[in-house]
Amino acid sequence: MTTLISLSPLDLALAAVLVAGLAGAAWAARLDVTRPLVISAARMGIQLALLGLVLDKIFALASLHWVALMSLVMLLVAGREVSVRQKRALAGPRGFAVSTGSMFVSSFAMALFALVVVVQPQPWFQPQYAIPLLGMLLGNTMNGVALSLDRLTTAAWDQREVIESRLMLGETWSEAIGDLRRQAMRSGMIPIINAMAAAGVVSLPGMMTGQILAGAPPVEAVKYQVLIMLLIMAGTGFGTLLAVWLTAARLFDRRERLRLDRLRKAGR
């Protein structure tokens, strides 16, 4: 078995030179992305460096408390990210609760299931398995949930007159928003469905690639990748269903009135 070739700071600096070159070209072409490009690249480097240090510690401690704390922080950040990525999210604590709650179902529950039932490391919360698994689930399902919620709230805003017309004809709130709800649920699931269809043919998924680079036999790496893909699909699917359902219900009050005043103003 080969061992991983360690990267020196010089190696990373060489890659950074490429991005610096791109930033220069973007500046010359007046693309207006130079600033965000440089800031994002710097953020990525710092955040990952810190993560590396934190993971070193957590791996060494291997205690449930620290793994749980780390997971909680990741979950809350993901919940906030889902809320921020929508043009008109549900306003207030309710919006955060919906997005965090659906991230919990989509990622937390799936990661727990994978650890306790499928992979079964000893102990089950062994950080080397738990943290990367949860991180990958959160990162991917976050996209689906944010996409579907954005689709739902934007469509409800744009088509409020259609929804109200249906209410005026005596339809229930659920019938009146049914079409939009289905569209939103579908749009959240389509990216991962497409990703599964292209996996291995067009794209080589990152986790598998990483394991192969680290010297794992390709067949073992593939098994992990299949597991994670299935978990992401299930997580994104259930998380999307839940988030869209809760948000759609929250768009109406007890008298089945469309209450778009519960959405955050656009443009924040």
Added chain:
Amino acid sequence: MTEALLELKAVDCGVLDPVDLSVQGGECVGISGPSGSGKTRLLRAVADLDPHGGECYLDGGACSARPAHDWRRRVSLLTADSRWWADTVAEHFPETDAAALAALDLAPGVMEAEVARLSTGQRQRLALVRLLVRQPRVLLLDEPTANLDADNQARVEELVGNRQAAHGLAVVWVSHDPRQLQRVAQHCYRIQDRRLVAEAPA
């Protein structure tokens, strides 16, 4: 004195002083007033589409005592701009009403038409039929003929009048045109200084 079919008690839609109003079955009440005076807000409150104060009663039963969709099925609001969500006309109808279509000069084949290919006026008339086939008890009409020519205005007025008499519907007709209200309504009100002021019948 017979009990009113539709009764408003201190309905507060935010723009008008609380409104008391009763409409008998088979009766049409007309409301006119400048735009922005609160006509639409009042109708939306009666249809329970906006949060509001006061209470509405249908046949003595309070609006808040029954599910909102059930109330709106019986107390139905028609707006000046009709909205459609499916491709063909027929998908918006639980059943067809050939008599109503004919009364509004619409060919039976219109049911199979694509909504996008119809004129505003055709859609407006179809929206009335769409409402009538669901057999509401009360019609809340908000400028129902705003996009129609004189002939079709007359057809709409006649159809509503006939249904009102035949099925004992209560009608609240909002229009900016006082002459239309004199034609269709038995009692007319004008909005003045946040109040409904009764007008003398013609």
